[in-house]
Amino acid sequence: MPAETLDLRRVTTADWRAVRHLRLAALADLPMAYCERWSDAAALDDEAWRSRAARGAEGGDSFQVMAFDGARPVATATSYVDDAGAHLVSVHVAPDRRGAGLLERLVDAVVGWASGQGAEVLLLEVHEQNHRARAAYRRLGFTETGSRRPYPLDPAADELEMALRLPAA
DSSP, X not given: OOGGGSEEEEOOGGGHHHHXXXXXXXXXXXXXXSSSOHHHHHTOOHHHHHHHHHHHSTTSSXXXXXXXXXXXXXXXXXXXXXXXXXXXXXXXXXXXXXXXXXXXHHHHXXXXXXXXXXXXXXXXXXXXXXXXHHHHHHHTTOEEEEEEEEETTEEEEEEEEEEEEOOOO
């Protein structure tokens, strides 16, 4: 199914099961892409997942967008804003949906939200060995800033910062 036929929208608090489903799928699919272990996330209770969904929903302190194929959640991205700018985190596209433009739609939604928050730059961190993600973000206009920090789950590896200048709101 082409990405444009999927329902792409901001999460609601009622989407907490979909938030849990995609997070666990993401952690199982590519553990190095996230600063959380599958076992830790799987151990969270329902209230913790409700809280995560509420943070990304309207009125929360961040923005989370998800793509649905009917009732099945197939992609997600989250953003929050701080003094450095907007941050793109927790991006996941189901393996069977990759390569169809869905990542671009997720990032476009985040860019729109972040610009509306007054952010001038969208930052992300990507594991140095996640070459596929780095290439995908470069295709979307992100550039590596040269900043790096140790990956929290394996300090022998680094996360690289990438940035995208945002249009004025």
